[in-house]
Amino acid sequence: MVANGNVIGLIGSPNRDGRTNQLVSAALKGAARSGAPTELIQMADHVVAACKDCMPWVCKENLKCTYEDEAFEFLSQKVLNCGALILGTPVYWWDTSGLVKYLILKMFRVYASSAPLQGLSAFGIAIAGGTGNGLVSGLRPVYHFFQMMQMRAIEPLPVTRFNFDIALERAEERGEEIAKMALQRAPFKGLEERLLWYDALPYLGLSRAEERRLLADYTVQGLRSNDGAPLALGLARADELAAAGKSLDALVEITQVYDAGAKAYDAKDSKK
Numbered sequence: 001m002v003a004n005g006n007v008i009g010l011i012g013s014p015n016r017d018g019r020t021n022q023l024v025s026a027a028l029k030g031a032a033r034s035g036a037p038t039e040l041i042q043m044a045d046h047v048v049a050a051c052k053d054c055m056p057w058v059c060k061e062n063l064k065c066t067y068e069d070e071a072f073e074f075l076s077q078k079v080l081n082c083g084a085l086i087l088g089t090p091v092y093w094w095d096t097s098g099l100v101k102y103l104i105l106k107m108f109r110v111y112a113s114s115a116p117l118q119g120l121s122a123f124g125i126a127i128a129g130g131t132g133n134g135l136v137s138g139l140r141p142v143y144h145f146f147q148m149m150q151m152r153a154i155e156p157l158p159v160t161r162f163n164f165d166i167a168l169e170r171a172e173e174r175g176e177e178i179a180k181m182a183l184q185r186a187p188f189k190g191l192e193e194r195l196l197w198y199d200a201l202p203y204l205g206l207s208r209a210e211e212r213r214l215l216a217d218y219t220v221q222g223l224r225s226n227d228g229a230p231l232a233l234g235l236a237r238a239d240e241l242a243a244a245g246k247s248l249d250a251l252v253e254i255t256q257v258y259d260a261g262a263k264a265y266d267a268k269d270s271k272k
C-alpha cells in the first residue's frame with residue numbers, strides 16, 4: 001500500500017503551547033528535514049466523545065461511529081490518510097491524557113477489526129513534566145494503540161523535565177526517521193512478527209521498579225558530572241542490591257537518588 005507521505009503530529013494535551021507541543025513540533029521539524037509535508041493538529045480543538053460500546057456492533061462494518069462525532073470524524077480521517085503518525089501525550093496520573101484515550105478507544109471500536117492502518121509508521125512521545133512518574137506507563141496505552149491497529153511503530157520517547165532538552169533532539173531525529181518510512185506502509189507478515197516487533201521496542205517492558213530507576217537516572221544525567229557522580233554511585237549500589245535479590249532495598253536506594261537528583265536539578269534550574 002502506498003501512502004501519501006505526509007507526517008501528522010497530534011498534540012494530546014489541553015495545554016496548546018506546552019511541552020507536548022514542543023516535542024511533537026520538534027519531531028515534525030525533523031520530518032520536514034526529510035522533505036515530508038507535515039501537519040500539526042491540536043487534539044484540544046477536536047475532543048472525541050466517549051465510545052458508548054453500543055450493540056449491535058455495526059460501526060466495525062460501516063466504518064463510522066453511529067453517533068454524531070465531528071471530532072472523531074476529523075481525527076480518524078487525518079490518521080487514516082496520513083503517511084506517518086506522531087502522537088504526543090502529556091502524562092496525567094502516570095497515564096495518557098483523556099484526549100488521547102478517548103480517540104484510541106473509538107478507533108479500536110470502529111477500525112481495529114478491519115485494520116486499515118496496517119503497517120503505518122508511528123512514533124509516540126509521553127511527557128511526564130511534573131515528578132516524572134509515569135514516563136513509561138503513560139506511553140504504554142499509545143503503543144498498545146499502535147500495536148492493536150497493526151502499525152509499525154518506532155522507538156518510543158519517554159520524557160521528563162529532567163531529560164527535556166536532550167529529548168527535543170531525540171524527537172527531531174525520530175521525526176526524520178519516521179518521515180523516511182512515510183511513503184510506503186510496511187505491514188507485518190503476521191501476528192507473531194508484530195508481537196515480537198513490539199516486544200523488541202525499548203522501555204515498554206520495564207517493570208515499575210525499572211521505570212523508577214530510569215527516572216532516577218534521568219535526574220542524574222541532567223546534572224553536571226561532579227554533582228551527578230555520587231548519585232550515579234547510588235544507582236550502582238541499587239543495581240547490586242537488586243542483583244542480590246534485595247528488591248525493596250534497591251528501590252529505596254533508587255528513591256534516595258531520585259530525591260537528591262531532582263532537588264539538585266531544581267536548584268540548578270532556578271539559577272538559569
Ligand SMILES: Cc1cc2nc3c(=O)[nH]c(=O)nc-3n(C[C@H](O)[C@H](O)[C@H](O)COP(=O)(O)O)c2cc1C
Nearest residue numbers: 013015018019020090092093094128129130131132
Ligand atoms: C491532571 C494532571 C496530572 C498529572 N500527572 C502527572 C504525573 O503522573 N506525572 C508527572 O510527571 N507529571 C504529571 N502532571 C504534569 C504534566 O505531565 C506536565 O505538566 C506536562 O508538562 C504536561 O504537558 P503540557 O506541558 O503539554 O501541558 C500532571 C498534570 C496534570 C494537569
